[in-house]
Amino acid sequence: MSNRYAIILAAGKGTRMKSKLYKVLHQVCGKPMIRHVVDETRKADFSKLYVIVGHGADAVAATVGNEGECLLQKEQLGTGHAVLQAADQLADVDGTTVVLNGDTPLITHQTIEKLMRIQEEQAAAAAVLTAMVDDPTGYGRIIRDESGNVAKIVEEKDANSDEKRVKEINTGIYSFDNRKLFRLLKQVTNNNAQGEYYLPDVISLLVQSSEKVTVYTTEHFEETVGVNDRIQLAAAGKYMQERINRNMMENGVTLIDPDSTYLSAECTIGKDTIIYPGTVVTGASHIGNGCIIGPHSQIKNCAVGDETEIDQSVLEDSWIGSQVQIGPFAHIRPLSKIHDQAKVGNFVEVKNTEIGERSKASHLTYLGDATLGKDVNMGCGTITVNYDGKNKFATKIGDGAFIGCNANLIAPVTIGDGAFVAAGSTITKSVNDNALAIARSRQTNKEDYALKLNYRVNH
Template sequence: MSNRYAIILAAGKGTRMKSKLYKVLHQVCGKPMIRHVVDEAGRADFSKIYVIVGHGANDVKAAVGKDAECLLQKEQLGTGHAVLQAADQLADLDGTTVVLYGDTPLITHQTIEKLIHIQEEQHAAAAVLTATIEDPTGYGRVIRDASGNVAKIVEDKDANSDEKRVKEINTGIYCFNNRKLFTLLRQVTNNNAQGEYYLPDVIGLLVQGSEKVIAYETESFEETLGVNDRIQLAAAGKYMQERINQTMMKNGVTLVDPASTYLSAECTIGNDTVIYPGTIISGQSRIGSGCTVGPHSQIKNCVIGDETQIEQSVLEDSWIGNHVQIGPFAHIRPLSKIHDQAKVGNFVEVKNTEIGERSKASHLTYLGDATLGKDVNMGCGTITVNYDGKNKFATKIGDGAFIGCNANLVAPVTIGEGAFVAAGSTITQSVNNNALAIARSRQTNKENYALKLNYRANH
């Protein structure tokens, strides 16, 4: 691995977000912004990644995990001061340092790598990532010299009329010769209206010292968008979703309406799977090939096999096999496991339950804390009575058992292999293999009794 380093600035609170959550922890397509940046940096060729933390330091560190080293900026005194927090680790090293931001979740490792490549190839002291936009109002302009190198970066409020017409803007992302960066950072002053130490001042010092500063213009301006408020957060989410959806479609997934399909940045979907509108697939869900999902389904942190059909249902933290049918209007709650060719039909709720191969719960059923063997039939309206108000209890149903409609299985209870439970039964004792269990009051008909009730008089 080369002597390349990344510094990600993530110390700001983000007051414009108007949130108790620190800015870089706000999610874009199901993942905190800081994680997007750390993950993309991790895909580039860096020897070490540092994250500068400040507000909410412990929470940000938790999100970063072991993928980068966090350095604390006790006082937020500007971007230059933030980068200086890595001086003890980097100032005496040869190599290249890229400065990124924890609130630019759309940056890609390809763009980072291109910026590094052009800076190293041209032996420049620094490279500035730029973009050209039609309306550059509010952005710092990149002014080039006759050779095409960077002559200066001028802020919008300080630009003259000619400079204001320049449409190439500074994105704030830089690649530096590491030693020169830290040498000049110590010369940056805070003689400005904000009393802060600004990283772009290093570019000015390099130019003054006749050092070569170049610009690399990205074709994807949206990659460089920073998020400062909820409006920009939504815009970043839209760009990210388009990117995710396009990647999925290029890999062989059919999205019937990409604009109304929401996929997390960490989910995977196999080829020839069809996703219908209104579907949300979140977390680290993994969906196999040839599946049909939706419309209007929600899947969170599930593993789903091949050729499975899910229609208008909600699935959470569960494992689903191949050729399974789920829905419409089913709810698969956490810790459930549904094996191949099983069916969970309309208005069926499953919680912490294992359903064996080819078993069916076709409609209006609750299965909680249960284990079903193979080829089990659960009749309409069947309930595993798993909770006594204090503790949860398990129900076990053997292979080939048939549970009639409207049965209550009062746990803890075991239904043996091949056993039958008559419709309307409330089972409180275990049933042996191949036995028939009937647990209901004997019917009594009282002739003409309805006449005595006189119900019809009011109709």
């Protein structure tokens, strides 16, 4: 692996987010911003990744996990001061160091790699990622000399009227010769409007030392946009969703209306699957080939096999086989397992339950803490009564069993293979294989008794 290092700045609190959650932990398409940046950085060729943390250091470090080494910036005194927190690790090391921001979730590893390559191929002391924008308000400006070379970077609050009209902006992403970066960081002062130590001042010091500074002007400005408030968070989410959806379609997934389809950054979907409008797929969900999903379905952290149909239903933390039919209006709750060719139909709720191949619960059924074998039929309105107010109990139904409508199966109970439970029964004892269970009161009709009840409405 090459001598390349990455530093991600993630110490800010994010006051403008107006949130108890630290800025870089806010999610874009289901993943914290810092994870987007870390994951893209890990795709590039780096020997080591460092994340500078401050506000919410423990929470940010937990989100980064083992993907990078977190270094604490006790006081937030500017971007230059933040990078200095890695001096003990990098100051005496040869190589290239890229500095990124933890609140730029749209950055891609391709852009990072191109920035490094330009700096290294030109033997430059630094390369600055820049962009041309119509409205540069809020960004540092790239100030060039008469020959077109970078002369300095001026922050918005320190810029004069002429400098503020410059439309080439600093994105805050750099590639440096590592030794030169840390040598000059010690010379940066805080003589500016904010009283902070600015990392861009290193660029000015390099120019003053006659070191070569080059730029890479990206054509994809949205990659570099930082998130400082909820409005920018929504904009970043829209850009990210467009990227995810476009990638899905390029790889063989049909999205009927991409603008109303919401897919997480970590989900995967197979070829020839059709996603209808209003569908939301979150977490690390995987949907197989040739499925039909939606409209208006929610799928969270589920594995779905091939050629399965899910119609206007909610699924979470469960495994779904191939050629399964779910919905409309079904709810698959966590820890459920639905095997191939099974059916979970209208207004059926399933929780911590395994349903065997070709088994059916077509409508108005609750299955909780149950195990169904193959080819089981669950009648309309059937309930596994799994909770006594303190404890949950299991129901087991064997292969080929037939459960009639409006049956109550009082757990713990076992229904044997091929058994038949008559409609309207309340089952409190296990039923043997191939047995018929009837558990209901004998019907009694009292002639003309309804007249005594006097419940009719007089018109």
